[in-house]
Amino acid sequence: MSDSTATSAPAVYGVLAEFTNADALVDATRQARLAGYSRMDGYSPYAVGEVADELGFPRSEIGAVMFIGGLCGATFGLLMQTWVSVYDYPISIGGKPFWSWPQFVPVSWALLVLTASMSGLFGLLALCGLPQPYHPLFNVPQFARATRDRFFLCIEAVDPQFEVGKVTTFLNTLNPESVAEVPE
Amino acid sequence: MSVETAPPPGKGVVETYPPHPDGILGGNHNIVTLGDKIADVVIGTGPTPKAWWVFFLFGFALLQGLVIGLIWLFWYGTGVWGINQPVAWGLAIVNFVWWIGIGHAGTLISAILLLMHQKWRTSINRYAEAMTLFAVACAGLFPLIHMGRVWLGYWLFPFPNNMAVWPQFRSPLAWDVFAVSTYLTVSFVFWYVGLIPDLAALRDAGRNKAQRYLYGFFALGWRGSAIHWRRYEKLYLLLAGLGTPLVFSVHTIVSFDFAVSIVPLWHATIFPPFFVAGAIFSGFAMVVWLAVPLRHFYGMKDFITDKHLELCAKVMIATGLLVSYGYFLEVWMAWYSHSLYEWNSTMQRMWTGPYWWSYWCLILTNTVIPQLMWFKRVRCNELLLFIIAGSVHIGMWFERYVIVIALSRDQIPGAWGRYAPTIWDYALMFGSVGLFITLFCLFIRFLPMISITEMREFLPFKQGGRDGHGCMENAK
Numbered sequence: 001m002s003d004s005t006a007t008s009a010p011a012v013y014g015v016l017a018e019f020t021n022a023d024a025l026v027d028a029t030r031q032a033r034l035a036g037y038s039r040m041d042g043y044s045p046y047a048v049g050e051v052a053d054e055l056g057f058p059r060s061e062i063g064a065v066m067f068i069g070g071l072c073g074a075t076f077g078l079l080m081q082t083w084v085s086v087y088d089y090p091i092s093i094g095g096k097p098f099w100s101w102p103q104f105v106p107v108s109w110a111l112l113v114l115t116a117s118m119s120g121l122f123g124l125l126a127l128c129g130l131p132q133p134y135h136p137l138f139n140v141p142q143f144a145r146a147t148r149d150r151f152f153l154c155i156e157a158v159d160p161q162f163e164v165g166k167v168t169t170f171l172n173t174l175n176p177e178s179v180a181e182v183p184e
Numbered sequence: 185m186s187v188e189t190a191p192p193p194g195k196g197v198v199e200t201y202p203p204h205p206d207g208i209l210g211g212n213h214n215i216v217t218l219g220d221k222i223a224d225v226v227i228g229t230g231p232t233p234k235a236w237w238v239f240f241l242f243g244f245a246l247l248q249g250l251v252i253g254l255i256w257l258f259w260y261g262t263g264v265w266g267i268n269q270p271v272a273w274g275l276a277i278v279n280f281v282w283w284i285g286i287g288h289a290g291t292l293i294s295a296i297l298l299l300m301h302q303k304w305r306t307s308i309n310r311y312a313e314a315m316t317l318f319a320v321a322c323a324g325l326f327p328l329i330h331m332g333r334v335w336l337g338y339w340l341f342p343f344p345n346n347m348a349v350w351p352q353f354r355s356p357l358a359w360d361v362f363a364v365s366t367y368l369t370v371s372f373v374f375w376y377v378g379l380i381p382d383l384a385a386l387r388d389a390g391r392n393k394a395q396r397y398l399y400g401f402f403a404l405g406w407r408g409s410a411i412h413w414r415r416y417e418k419l420y421l422l423l424a425g426l427g428t429p430l431v432f433s434v435h436t437i438v439s440f441d442f443a444v445s446i447v448p449l450w451h452a453t454i455f456p457p458f459f460v461a462g463a464i465f466s467g468f469a470m471v472v473w474l475a476v477p478l479r480h481f482y483g484m485k486d487f488i489t490d491k492h493l494e495l496c497a498k499v500m501i502a503t504g505l506l507v508s509y510g511y512f513l514e515v516w517m518a519w520y521s522h523s524l525y526e527w528n529s530t531m532q533r534m535w536t537g538p539y540w541w542s543y544w545c546l547i548l549t550n551t552v553i554p555q556l557m558w559f560k561r562v563r564c565n566e567l568l569l570f571i572i573a574g575s576v577h578i579g580m581w582f583e584r585y586v587i588v589i590a591l592s593r594d595q596i597p598g599a600w601g602r603y604a605p606t607i608w609d610y611a612l613m614f615g616s617v618g619l620f621i622t623l624f625c626l627f628i629r630f631l632p633m634i635s636i637t638e639m640r641e642f643l644p645f646k647q648g649g650r651d652g653h654g655c656m657e658n659a660k
Contacts, residue, residue: 022650029410042410045215045385046641047417049654051410059660062418070426084342084350093354103354106437110362113426117370120419121377128412131404138407146408147385149216149648 011184013136014040014156015167016143017176022048025151028174029054032155035170039159043137043152061127062120069119070112077108140180154182201647208304211486215640215648218487219385222632222639225482227386227395235481236625243621250615253608254329262332264608270591271603276330278584279613281438282466283323283620284364285459285580288431289467290316291371294378295427298420301656304495306642307487310635311478311627312471313375318623319470320368322616327360329612356440363437370430374423377416380406381637417655435460442587448529449590452517458510462580465503465550468496469576474624476570478633487634490564497563500576501554507583508551525595532593538602539589546586550579 019025025042029051032040042051052058081104085091090098125131137143137154146152153174155167164181171179201212213221224230257264267274290312297305328337340361342351351358383403390396406412439459442450475493479485518530534543553575556562563569593600605613627633643649 021648043408044410044413045219045408046381046637046650047413047654048410048650049414049417049658049660052414052660055410057411057414060415060418062415062422066419066422066426080342081353085353089348089350091352093352096354100354106356106359106433106440107353107362109433110359110366113370113430114366116426117373117423120422121373124377124412124415124419125404127415128409130406130412133400133405135405135407143407144388147381147388147406148219149214 012157012164013182013184014154014159014162015164015171016137016140016152016154016180016182017171017174018142018145018178018180019151019153019174020149020177022051022151024175025153026050026054028153028171028176031174032153032170036161037155037159037167039162040153040155043143043146043154045147045149045151048151062123065123065127066116066120069123070116072119073115074108074112076115077111078104081107136182136184139183142178142180150177157184201644204644206303207491208307208489209486209643210489213486213643213647215643218639218643219389219636221486222634222636223386223389225628226630226632227389227391227399229391232629233481235477236629239477239621240625240629243618243625246614246618247622248615248618249611250619253611253615256608257329257612258334262330264606266603266605266609268601268603270594270599270601271589272591273330273588274603275585275605275609275613276326277441278581278588279616280323280326280330281459281584282581283319283326283616284367284438285435285463285466286470287316287319287323287367287371287467288435288460288463289471290314290319291367291374291427291431292464292467293471294374295424295431298424298653298656299428303642303652303656304492306638306653307484307489307634308471308475308492308496309638310375310378311474311633312467313371313378314624314627314631314633315467315470315474316371317368317375318620318627320364320371321623322620324364324368325616325619326612327364356437356444359437360441363434367430367434370423370427374427377420377423378635378638379631380404381408381416382632382635384408385636386632414660417659421655421659431463432460435463447591447594448523448525449514449518449533450587452514454510454513454517458507458513461503461506461510462583465500465507466576466580468500468503469573469580472496472500472569472573473577476566478628479566482628482633484634487639490566493566493569494560494563497557497569497572500573501557504550504554504557504576511547511551529590529593533586533590537593539586539592542582542589543586546579546582548579549575550583553579 017028019028022044025044026048029040029042033054033056038056040055042048042055044051078101082099086098096103142150143152153171155162155171168179168181265274265276267276293305293312294309328334331337340351380403383399384406387396387400387403390399436456436459439455443452443455445451472493475488475496479488515530515534518526534540554572556568556572562572589603592603638653640648641650641653644651
């Protein structure tokens with residue numbers, strides 16, 4: 001398109017469309033996917049699982065992250081107690097065997113929960129790239145309502161089909177509340 | 185970030201909605217008015233309710249008792265308490281178990297009710313989680329100061345040291361360290377993860393720079409991306425899945441502190457389930473105690489409805505009966521075991537010992553009075569429910585007191601002794617109540633007491649929500 005060269009001078013992050021309800025966002029995401037766009041994201045005040053489905057992100061990685069984290073914690077707990085109680089500092093307690101493993105279960109379990117939860121939290125932050133104080137979307141004034149009552153779809157400039165004019169026209173066909181260019 | 189485009193609060197209602205089918209949501213809210221109602225408490229321009237100041241100053245005054253008690257304790261040592269042989273634990277462990285029991289309801293509401301698809305948890309889970317955190321903080325204080333040399337508290341943890349010693353991992357007291365610190369950490373993670381989207385909402389609704397910066401800082405740049413939400417929901421569900429067995433294991437381990445010993449009346453396999461039921465019982469009593477002022481002074485009756493109080497009462501009566509069954513079974517097993525010591529200690533506890541009155545206080549406040557909740561009229565009466573919950577607090581405190589005091593009459597009469605708490609025991613006990621009230625008041629003032637995000641999602645479709653919770657149904 002002719003105007004794409006004109007707007008390519010200031011860097012553009014993407015084009016943002018605003019919707020008034022979750023179903024409109026789900027619908028818009030589906031239309032955008034069918035139109036061949038692949039690099040986009042939806043934004044909503046609460047979780048709308050169907051949007052992620054439409055974006056082609058059917059399953060998160062958090063389960064695997066927490067499973068591995070928990071396994072590491074439990075293994076470490078069991079090995080640490082074994083090493084302490086059998087090798088480094090063996091003491092006889094009520095005539096029990098040094099490797100009285102059932103009594104190592106509570107601490108191993110606590111460490112399993114601890115490491116699984118912490119890896120879940122840090123996994124979420126790492127995978128989402130948080131904390132991220134600055135994001136180009138925060139430049140768009142109406143985006144403040146993404147945590148309030150509005151639902152947004154952003155088709156990003158990294159999409160192979162991205163052209164500002166074309167994307168804006170396309171998003172306008174989805175009956176949005178507003179469409180805005182997102183400066184980088 | 186700008187809020188110019190956001191309508192002023194109170195302008196969001198455009199139509200009348202039908203009442204919620206389950207009766208767990210009142211008022212006429214859409215996602216805007218609901219969020220504003222909750223957020224206005226922390227970022228609003230209106231004055232803080234006078235009642236907040238009353239509670240805060242009362243709690244803060246009590247807190248000074250804790251401060252003075254701690255200074256005197258650290259200066260002089262644990263001799264300022266009434267503990268001695270044979271009752272070596274005294275009020276410190278009574279208060280520890282009492283507080284940690286209260287702490288359990290928060291995770292129960294957040295985690296177990298989430299897994300059981302109970303939508304009514306949504307309006308009480310946030311403040312119940314905060315209650316958990318503060319109660320566990322109060323609980324953790326007591327074993328720490330009971331050690332005497334509190335500055336050596338890190339010896340509890342296994343770390344390589346030049347004394348070449350390690351903790352004794354076959355001791356329930358060593359398990360306690362891991363259980364309680366894990367519980368505190370995981371409760372905090374659960375609470376904070378739940379807060380992130382709300383903090384982002386407060387950032388975007390902030391009325392001045394300080395609010396936007398502060399809430400923005402802790403919101404970590406959350407922007408509600410669908411990809412992030414998918415991970416977030418999965419994390420939330422899995423934390424609930426881990427939190428559920430954690431609640432049971434923590435109080436089980438706390439009960440092992442007693443049950444693994446060979447003291448008569450302590451050495452009982454009923455202890456773990458009995459303790460867990462008691463924890464939930466007392467925790468829900470505290471949830472009721474906190475709900476009533478929030479409903480009154482902050483006008484949260486739309487969200488914490490009469491139905492919520494009734495459901496809390498039902499949980500209390502169920503867990504109260506489990507606890508009472510525990511009391512019955514203790515006596516039954518003592519008789520049925522034909523153990524001279526068990527039976528004698530039981531009789532001392534109930535009848536012939538010096539502390540028989542505390543046992544009957546316990547039965548009255550924990551077993552008899554809560555039976556009033558069988559009546560719907562009582563369950564729906566805020567004042568009566570508040571009084572019954574207070575009775576449960578007293579009862580649950582006496583339950584632990586009765587257990588701890590059992591040491592005064594064990595196998596050998598030559599080892600019998602008496603125990604009386606001193607003023608410093610009580611200073612720390614009521615001081616910890618002050619700590620709890622202070623922290624809770626600060627929480628109410630600076631963080632949303634009800635989850636804005638989850639409540640929005642919970643709203644029926646017509647009111648702008650999703651009529652439920654994705655993370656209950658299809659977290660992936």
